[in-house]
Amino acid sequence: MLPTRGYAVHSPTDNLAPFDFERRELSPTDVLITIDFCGVCHSDIHQVRGEWGNSIYPMVPGHEIVGRVTAVGAEVTKFKIGDHAGVGVAVDSCRECNNCRADYEQHCEKGSVGTYNSTEMDRVTPTYGGYSSQIVVQEHFALRITETENLAAVAPLLCAGITTYSPLKRFGIKAGQKVGVVGLGGLGHLGVKFAVSMGAQVTVFSTSPAKKDDATRLGAQHFVVSKNADEMTPLASTFDFILDTVSAPHDINVYLNLLRLNGAMVQVGIPEKPMEVAAFSLVVNNRSLAGSGAGGIAETQEMLDYCAEKGIVSDIEIIPMSRIAEAYDRTVKGDVRYRFVIDMSTL
């Protein structure tokens, strides 16, 4: 077994603190990744604090992992020692069901294995995430990383990146389409970068007028203060697609009403309480409201390659491990532009 240092909580009210545990010895198809950086996802906070009701303790959070391959199993073909590699939200699945074979491992019919706060396919062994020195993972679930100059800024692509890229691709966003992005945070700022890179005309909706300059800098053509009815009303039935990244309580009908014929809105923020959807918000213009859960391994690799080609990375603020509590507080307040990334050399 491989002695590993991490940061963990032992209860919903605990603070993250050093935690020593063991990673498994490498199987023939495993790789060992020494972790350089790990992004801080809002879902880390929800799960650390037990807010989704599914928390397993002790918990080592983190599923936006980048690092270097430092050992490989005998049958590994995708990586060699010294390669850069990443790990996202899943580390295993059955690999046999319809969804797995269709490259949607995250929707494995038997239940995929989350990178943390989950159990391996044996449904017993807990998984520990990227707030740690190293991780052992099936090579299938490790991603190749070719953009290594700004490695820390690549980390958030493993969750926030694929979560916003996947629905834009699924709904075939293309040049000239009118796309709205609701909320300019960790997810939203990457949603804007992707939609702009696909040639869409992008409008950012935010409750915070202070974010207008950032929206413009990220490439958005329009910025709307969503609480301002005078700005919203003329936009009714004009959008092809809207990506809603807000998890705080908000009226989604306001945004559904902006969709034109056969338009779709995808909700990637996960509000705690059910969303209230008026039937007529969907009936008018044959609108759709869809969900989206991260992306499969093939699509995540496609996204990373796309980002390397287009020069897309996350806007980040690098922190040492010791400042994680402060980073959590500021993330909850939306006071980060736009993702904290932990420098794991500070562990």
Added chain:
Amino acid sequence: MLPTRGYAVHSPTDNLAPFDFERRELSPTDVLITIDFCGVCHSDIHQVRGEWGNSIYPMVPGHEIVGRVTAVGAEVTKFKIGDHAGVGVAVDSCRECNNCRADYEQHCEKGSVGTYNSTEMDRVTPTYGGYSSQIVVQEHFALRITETENLAAVAPLLCAGITTYSPLKRFGIKAGQKVGVVGLGGLGHLGVKFAVSMGAQVTVFSTSPAKKDDATRLGAQHFVVSKNADEMTPLASTFDFILDTVSAPHDINVYLNLLRLNGAMVQVGIPEKPMEVAAFSLVVNNRSLAGSGAGGIAETQEMLDYCAEKGIVSDIEIIPMSRIAEAYDRTVKGDVRYRFVIDMSTL
């Protein structure tokens, strides 16, 4: 002007009673249809009783109209006197906007003209529906009817038919797919007939075990009492598509959870209160919840031609105009298999 006899209400608490009014003289592109039958749609009741908050009185309801062409304008090419013709939920639109040009007149960007409880494009002249002796309509908005042997049973196709056909076509339902139909009423029983005709494996979900025999007779392979968790649980993530026809309050998450990867549910019942949608119901399997509003003229014609070819009509109970109050009461109670149709010769 053309003196016309109808049945109308003058307030939300009024009972339908004889009402004399005038139809316009025919323009060069109008046809005059002498009405043989008019279906009783649940939305007639909602609007007569002012339950949608949009009612204009006096109101002559009815938008499932079939009859014979008894006069044509000088430029009419689609009909000649003696042809059978139908009118559905819309009688005009701008004909110029993107949606109209894409054959989605019902979603006209300037607002289509409802067959009743609406105003003409002048936004002043009220429209009166099919509980009447005759109607004058632009030939573009009149439908050709080739199935004339059972004309009364064709009437409900003009609203209930197109409302269920359109989403099944839009989502490309094909042989072997697993389709659920929630609720076995006016909409649901036609949804079952269409899905079965497309080769789908159809499951009917109903709160009423008494409807099992009918579901089987209509061609459904499976029948599930939706309140029975033991029957519902094993069906999680197994359906390609679900058509929800229920407008009474119900938990739609129960049905969303039955959708497999990239599955969609279309809500064609119009619940009065907003539907509560849990984010995870959509995130798991990348599910969609969509709305659908009737269909355009071209698609309605396609549906009527499809029904004539496949021998699909509505199950109906014919009533004289004098029994309309009783028909409303029984429709509200779900006590009709599956659509009341008024014999307009009894007017």
